[in-house]
Amino acid sequence: MNFDLTEERQMLQDTLRRFLSDRYTTDVRNRIIDSDTGFSTELWAQLAELGIVGALFSEAQGGFGGAGFDITTVFEELGRAGVVEPFLDTAILGGGLVASLGNADQQVLVERVIAGDLHLALAHSEPTARYDLNRVMVSATVSGDAVRLKGRKSVVVNAEAAEFLIVSAREGGAVDDCDGISLFLVPRETAGVIVRGYPLLAGGRAAEVEFEDVVVPESARLGTAGTAYTALAERAAAASVALAAETLGAMETATELTRRYLQTRQQFGRPIGSFQALQHRMADLWIEMEQARSATINAAGHLADQPHMRDLHVAAARNLIGRAGRLVAEDTIQLHGGIAMTREYELAHIAKRIVMADHRFGDTDYQLEQFIALSA
Incomplete structure (x- = not known):
């Protein structure tokens, strides 16, 4: 079986490797890690312009890749250079969820992610969840045309830089049921959203995020209620x-x-x-x-x-x-x-x-x- 990269992926790998070898030195990275944002907005924009973010989305989603080997081609090079920019959180997790579940209005955010104009963060992990995706205690209560979110998320990577948090919350079922979990697009500056940021050991930043009776419209929900798992x-x-x-x-x-x-x-x-x-x-x-x-x-x-x-x-x-x-x-x-x-x-x-x-x-x-x- 031939595991060699296709011509397109080989070009992507070569382009990314040359770019990072020229610009992403140890000194540059240390300055980025010490910065308030934990990543370089300049390098992020340049990498997006090169098409690196677009390689993580399918053509139907506005990119030109998105398959498993596109993802590994990009991330192997990011790992080789020790890149701390939040590709995983903004593109794979945040952008991927919007691309999978978003309606026509929400899909516009994917275009902005690919262009490098928008950061996202997935607020899913909770203090008592360990690694279980189905354990969600943050509650979502529907009241008329609005939804009230209440609870706490932990280690939300890229939360401080994100324009939107993608918040998992429970609309039904027991605390560890797969059914009943919904996702909501919540602007980070929404009233009641409290973000406490800190640096991560290996670079980048994360935050503890509390939702104190945060109210968002029902239109903020991604996909159908209770089916996000x-x-x-x-x-x-x-x-x-x-x-x-x-x-x-x-x-x-x-x-x-x-x-x-x-x-x-x-x-x-x-x-x-x-x-x-x-x-x-x-x-x-x-x-x-x-x-x-x-x-x-x-x-x-x-x-x-x-x-x-x-x-x-x-x-x-x-x-x-x-x-x-x-x-x-x-x-x-x-x-x-x-x-x-x-x-x-x-x-x-x-x-x-x-x-x-x-x-x-x-x-x-x-x-x-x-x-x-x-x-x-």
Whole structure:
């Protein structure tokens, strides 16, 4: 079977790699991380102009990609360069949900996302939910032509920069039912929306968001009342594949940085990469990385399958990526020594990205639980 990229995806990969290698240096990233927004509006606009956001949407949605391998092509390069800009949250999650569920008026927002003019954030995770998509306690109460939202969301990535929050709320069923969940487009500046932001360890910003009797019109609902779970699960699967590809790209950078270091660092009059023990450790990392690549390709290829098979392959990939990623992060730091812990060295950020990616949408233990349940 041929897993080579198509000509269009190869061009996309080459374009993005050249752009990021020229502009996204360690110093630039550190300044972005230290900024109030947690991302560069200038680089975001330039990447959107290159068509990077458009590659994450289908032609019917106004883009030119949107398939599993389009997502992995983009996110592998973003991971390779350690990009902290919120592509996952604005495009894959926020934009993807609007594209899937939005009416004609709401679909206009997708055009703005693709153009780089609009940021979105998915306000779904809650303090007691762990990684379960179906556990939603924020309530949505219909009163006439309005809906009243009440509750709290946690770790809402990109909330401070988002013009709209896409808020999951329960309109029916028990707290952990799949049925009864709705999504609402809520302008961030709406009265009663309280956003408390903070920086994330691996770059970017998130927020705790409270909804104190927030009132929005019924027209703010995305899709039919109580039926949003299917779309949420589909976008969470796409986001998991994107994270797998991003982690793979970061692993490639970590191992390449380590290879170069072992070839230049001298001890006893020769490069330490000539020592057999270190060669064996590097060989183990390359084997793990190739397994991670195969798992990512497999998950991307099944992204359009029926939910059961899609989620089975995604869980398998995320479990393997999480274990391999942690090994790569830990071993590359150990092989470097103290320099790998300094903020000015590229590996320090890359290793953080690898480790922290495992904690979005389910860590290795959670993914193993999901795989066992889906395999039964």
